[in-house]
Amino acid sequence: MESTIWTEKYRPKEFSEIKGQKEIVKRIKAFVEQKNIPHLLFAGPAGVGKSTTALVMAKNLFKDSWHQNFLELNASDERGIDIIRNKVKDFARTKAIGNVPFKIIFLDECDALTREAQQALRRTMENYTSTCRFILSANYSSKIIDPIQSRCAMFRFKLLEEKEIHAIAEKIEKDENIKIDDKAKQALYTICEGDARKLENILQSSAAISNNITEEVIYSMASVARPKEIDEALKLAINNKFIEARTKLMDVMLNYGLSGLDVIKQIQQEILTLELNNESKMLLIEKCGEIEFRMTEGSDEFLQLEALLSQFALYGNKK
Secondary structure, eight states, rough: OOOHHHHHHHSSSSGOOOOOOHEEEEHHHHHHHHTTOOOEEEEOOSSSSSSHHHHHHHHHGGGGHHHEEEEEEEETTSSSHHHHHIIHHHHHTTTTTTSOOOEEEEETTTGGOOOHHHHHHHHHHHHHTTEEEEEEEEEEEGGOOHHHHSSSEEEOOOOOHHHHHEEEEEEHHHHOOOOOOOOHHHHHHHHHTHHHHHHHHHHHHHHHHHHOOOHHHHHHTOOOOOHHHHHHHHHHHHHTOOOOOHHHHHHHHHHOOOOOOHHHHHHHHHHSSSSHHHHHHHHHHHHHHHHHHHHHTTOOOOHHHHHHHHHHHHHHTOO
């Protein structure tokens, strides 16, 4: 029995397989064809193809010698100045193997690098441009110091659209000989919100339980409450049935093993679908932000969620 993790098994191996980043892929492909690559900064959310694009780029550029010419480091593991002074410099100062004039260093999650490490990286980027190019990957480009940003060509990756998420799900469905019904596909997009890695992990977990994947299986595996259940709890609160709303919300939390922060995120999404005036919706979303802040500061989750439900009851009277 094959035990490959699907995020690696279905990782794109060619530029044509990368989903959702058409313009970026087009430009990166042109760089590779000309063998003329500047330092690059890939910014964007998790699971949208930043690391994959860097790997595909290296494999196309270096062919068989890509392992010797490509160094991948995760800056969230090794975030201090020593890693820049030692590992990065040692790799950068030697010439590339083969007919490509430079090596590539891929620094993943480099927004986790300390400010001192980023300053050291800036100097290293300047000193070794003849033998090395850097590809930096970050979830938040604002956490990268300006001198590094100005030395890189910036590419902003976006979340995958619904049709692209469905295309990945359909490919896995065909290759793995499983059945994913239409409601399950919609649930997958709702849960993973354009994150392909999350999609593949949820599908692999679900396929281990059943070859016929339904909406119920997806929500239970992802530990996410069905929107309908959150919606029911909120409507009970709006209709002044506070005790029933509280019981329903606590049941949902316990049944799906959700934290208070998970519930707040889902409540915030469901507010937009409620039959309230726009002013009430805006004020309730503001309350969600306030409650989330209190939770992150250490307040009791159940007490804060009860406080939020009480606000729904108050605004329900103003409909």
